[in-house]
Amino acid sequence: MARLRPQAHALEPNRQIPVAPADNRVLVAGAGPVGLVLALCLARRGHRVVVVEKLVDLLDQVRRAGTIHSATLEMLDDIGLYERLEPRGIVAPLVHYWDRGDPEPIAVFDHGVLAGDTRFPHALQCDRLKLVEEALKMASSDDLIEIRTGIELTGFHQGPDSVTASVETADGEHQELRGTHLVGCEGAHSVVRKQLGIDFEGFAFPDRTMTLSVLFDFDSILPYGYRNYILDPVEWANLFRWTDLWRVVLPADVNADPDALLDDDVIEAGLQRFHPTGEPYEVVSKSLYTVHQRVAETFRDGRVLLAGDAAHVNSPIGAMGMNSGIHDAVNLAAKLSSVLHGEAGDEVLDRYVRQRRHVAVAHVQAITIRNKKLMAESDPEVRRRNRDELRRAADDPALAREFLLRASLISSVREAAEVL
Numbered sequence: 001m002a003r004l005r006p007q008a009h010a011l012e013p014n015r016q017i018p019v020a021p022a023d024n025r026v027l028v029a030g031a032g033p034v035g036l037v038l039a040l041c042l043a044r045r046g047h048r049v050v051v052v053e054k055l056v057d058l059l060d061q062v063r064r065a066g067t068i069h070s071a072t073l074e075m076l077d078d079i080g081l082y083e084r085l086e087p088r089g090i091v092a093p094l095v096h097y098w099d100r101g102d103p104e105p106i107a108v109f110d111h112g113v114l115a116g117d118t119r120f121p122h123a124l125q126c127d128r129l130k131l132v133e134e135a136l137k138m139a140s141s142d143d144l145i146e147i148r149t150g151i152e153l154t155g156f157h158q159g160p161d162s163v164t165a166s167v168e169t170a171d172g173e174h175q176e177l178r179g180t181h182l183v184g185c186e187g188a189h190s191v192v193r194k195q196l197g198i199d200f201e202g203f204a205f206p207d208r209t210m211t212l213s214v215l216f217d218f219d220s221i222l223p224y225g226y227r228n229y230i231l232d233p234v235e236w237a238n239l240f241r242w243t244d245l246w247r248v249v250l251p252a253d254v255n256a257d258p259d260a261l262l263d264d265d266v267i268e269a270g271l272q273r274f275h276p277t278g279e280p281y282e283v284v285s286k287s288l289y290t291v292h293q294r295v296a297e298t299f300r301d302g303r304v305l306l307a308g309d310a311a312h313v314n315s316p317i318g319a320m321g322m323n324s325g326i327h328d329a330v331n332l333a334a335k336l337s338s339v340l341h342g343e344a345g346d347e348v349l350d351r352y353v354r355q356r357r358h359v360a361v362a363h364v365q366a367i368t369i370r371n372k373k374l375m376a377e378s379d380p381e382v383r384r385r386n387r388d389e390l391r392r393a394a395d396d397p398a399l400a401r402e403f404l405l406r407a408s409l410i411s412s413v414r415e416a417a418e419v420l
Contacts, residue, residue: 026183028051034307037075038183081135089126096228165178200294201296214248216246248271293369312357324360
């Protein structure tokens with residue numbers, strides 16, 4: 001059941017800011033959650049935006065990210081997206097940690113301890129495609145935003161006052177688009193980042209991650225919550241409830257043939273090891289990928305900037321990727337708007353880089369690496385200490401609050417604001 005919507009968001013007055021001149025538009029590459037949120041934030045401040053996306057159908061994608069944290073929910077509420085998403089998701093105030101095979105959880109953390117820190121003391125289980133769908137509806141009805149699908153960015157060049165992007169349509173036609181700035185939000189294989197020659201520093205984990213969408217009531221087997229992290233040195237797992245499906249994340253051999261790993265019989269065997277049922281599982285979608293932990297050397301070169309996966313990628317354990325990318329978009333929109341309105345110089349964009357790169361390294365990378373190690377720890381003594389620390393933190397309201405401030409990215413937003 002949907003909650004009552006929290007009180008009105010703080011950015012509503014931004015609608016009063018005068019609309020920028022007709023030729024004063026920002027170019028955004030990528031119409032995923034990051035690119036669309038960036039466009040919505042800029043439009044609320046009176047700026048024209050053109051978003052180019054190589055996919056023709058934005059909703060024809062494998063389901064991926066599905067947890068939206070408290071800090072992100074506040075940002076989405078500020079642009080009117082939360083009220084659209086909550087009815088399509090599940091409010092999840094609890095997060096469970098388990099040892100694989102145990103009948104009871106190691107620890108349960110309650111976001112209620114964050115009631116004094118956020119108007120959203122919960123996560124929202126709502127998959128990425130629903131966010132894209134609702135953001136796309138809002139953007140498509142905004143006169144300041146133009147969405148061009150089936151358009152691939154192929155290159156760009158900068159001038160003293162503008163950026164000109166070269167694009168190719170689905171039928172092979174070449175076009176040029178001009179704007180004041182270009183923001184690459186087109187994912188880990190970003191054309192923008194590659195053309196700028198920015199190093200993507202980091203490493204890949206020595207395994208793969210299997211992500212499955214499954215129609216099955218896992219809480220009929222064990223008292224699972226909506227968000228579950230299951231520890232095991234060999235076959236750790238993540239288990240998350242979406243409105244109609246469960247998302248199951250399992251490790252996979254990096255040296256095995258990808259086609260073999262995605263074979264239906266192999267997936268079925270893995271799910272039966274996870275929870276034997278004696279009946280076949282109904283798998284709706286499946287994907288396999290190598291997990292990278294990387295951060296771009298910089299997020300800016302002149303009038304061209306990076307945000308989201310184009311700037312940083314990480315393990316999915318902890319649901320940091322999409323969330324931190326949306327934080328990039330909100331942070332950048334405010335600073336870019338101040339430049340476009342003549343309220344600040346270009347140097348404020350360097351502060352965006354310092355703030356968000358600090359978060360990517362000190363928070364997102366550190367937390368996701370730690371989460372991955374926690375899930376797969378093999379040393380029995382370290383595993384025992386980890387379990388004890390989780391129990392102690394969950395049982396102590398002060399420790400639980402500190403734990404969840406980090407996990408929900410509230411700490412990262414606060415710390416970023418202090419970076420000059």
